Amino acid sequence: MLNTFQQARHPMLPSATHDEASRQEFSKSLKQFVQQGLLPGLQPVFTHRATQAFERAHGHAPKDRRDIRKAMEPDPYFQHYAALNRISQEMMWNSVIDSVERQLPDLIDNARKFSAQSKAELRLDADFVPPRYVTALDIHCMPGGYASEVTADDVSVAALYDRGAYLYGMGFAGPLNDDMGRSVCNYVKRNLPGFKPRRILDMGCTVGHSTLPYKTLFPDAEVWGIDVGGPVIRYAHARAAALGVDVNFAQMNAEKTDFEDGHFDLIVSHILLHETSGKAMPRIVRECHRLLSPGGYVIHADLPPFDLMSPFTQFILDNETWYNNEPFWGAMRELDQIQLAVDAGFPRDSVKFATAPMAILESAAEGAAGYTGDSTSAVAEREFTAGEFAPGGGWEVLVARKAVLA
Template sequence: MTGAALADGQTVHDALAVPTAEEAVRQNEIWTLKRKLAEEIAPELRRHYETEIVPRHVAEHGAPPADRRVIASLMAPDPRMRLFSALRRRSQEQMWDLVLTSANRQLDRLLDLAAGASAAPGSLDLDPALEIPRYLRAVDIHCMPTGYYREFAPDDVTAGALYDRGVYVYAGGQLGGLNDDKGWSVIRGYLDRHRPGWTPARILDMGCSVGHSTVPYTLRYPAAEVHAIDVAAPMLRYARARAAALGAPVHFAQRDATATGYPDASFDLVVSHILLHETSVKAVQQVLAESYRLLRPGGLMIHAEYPPFDTMDPFAQFLVEWDTTNNNEPFWSKVRTLDLVAMAATAGFDPATVHRELIPTGRRLTTGQSGSTSGGGRMQVLAASR
């Protein structure tokens, strides 16, 4: 069931770790700080770069800084840059800490809710023997202290509850009240345009986390059987409780997107939303091959990711790369350099059907770059048909 929205706009549903008034104030301080850093300080850094660093570099070397790494070395000593870095890192850690405290306070209720969700339409199929990929174990990704997969109680949902509220605060509400902007962006910005009127019978969402992007597919394609997989059990248990609260009949399963175990030709539509940047080169290639194997003739694969480096200027690339080194996102930069179109062809797709395009999305990144689509950001879509 959904109800009112929090004062900051997040839609309240039964599974949400709703902050107390005191917790909300502290969480919203982080939101305000993050927004200030993105909307005021990042553009200031760009101005400093363009008006002071570039002219000096041109005077000394006869050309502007060659790339994002040179820019990083030139910006690093600047006191404004150091303050920006310190505040961004600190705000990220503090955001998770505050939301975790709030989620822990409500843990008994959330565990009960998850246990009681088993009767709702849809399903949950966990595999305790599934190995968590090394790239998820190696760091606490984007400084999330639970990671996606760690468990602190029997049948735990903590990481899922943390993610649902944390993503909303992190994105400053830009993903919408249900954090579902990416799912809707792919549906409206790609599927409605390229396959209007299409009615896929079976849909698979890979790397679904708590199902933020999965639920929109149940709404746009109500006759379809919607499946969603992730390697992390706490995310899936929470996703199941959340989907039940929202009345969305999703079949969640703990499976690895690189080797799902579903039979060949099981799905008409295979999608993912910001999964690829949290994996590895090898896993991306395997996910593409698995997508190819899973599609029925006439089926469609769509992987939505953040924009690649070749769509932004070197200073924007430098600010994007900040997260790679400072926010525990080891694959955040590398994925933006991959030739995903060529990799899809290697995975088996007919090159004539493979393409990538940028679609509008609500989420803006801290690039300090003007010129993104009005009011929002852009997301890369890699698409191919079987």
């Protein structure tokens, strides 16, 4: 069954004409067809056809995800799947660009207006230079990436991301694209009873989708979102204000921020680490340790390391590395992330991987708690699977706690 719920409207979201909306819905449906119609066929193709061809050529069965890719790449079914998946990705962004460009002056004016109404702080740095791993390519094929600016006070790539991310996920992240933040918040409530952070930092927040739920869970906390992209920070601040939430946003690099030592009690990120680099990721983990107060927690939500998956699942997920401009996607999952945290100063017995169940799935099961009835009923009507986004219906989180002072 097709996904029937829609993205929640808010004043910063670009609106679409009839034709623009039709193209966007088509791109979402095409992506859904690729994930639900074509992706499941890869396993039998591998088992009954590609494996035998690989054995004849190499004298042994495929051993790991790299062997599986060698076996699958010559197969016409995989070629069809990979090509259509890439086409649907590019079509998705292109379907939104017209709406953004047509309304860009109004979007910029709205951003100025709502930011001026906010009680929260907005920090931008005209001399800031985003890291090359963000600017060297259009991550996940989004034109312009996170940091490109085409005019003064630009928010174009942010508006593109806000709408495009919903289409990319086919609605799996909920009407406000905030399921990952909601899921981590639920994890905190259930697993850290009595924990009430005074200051919270969301690293790599983009437009603040996952940042705002922390202000809802901890209304008295000082909440910050940081990102390297000026346009996404401007948009995030205005979007939060338009939604009636006062959250601080700043243009900063998570590798080295301007905050004081021990300033935060909780640091989170959502799909950040795989969009960095092999040099940046250890620096980010060390910066988390520096910024945390004694006894504070860091929770990085992403997809799990490869050693927690079967080789075939690794191969499926690694398609993002090969075909979606995510060069660090696969390499990040091969790193010993627990050791990275230990090397950064976290006690080994405080570091672990855990699963934060997707909030939208739980809401559907519990009667729409926290989401609209239309959203969760649509989830309940079909067997909602996030596919390659969140295998098993949950987000993998790396959790670490800074040592408490004696």
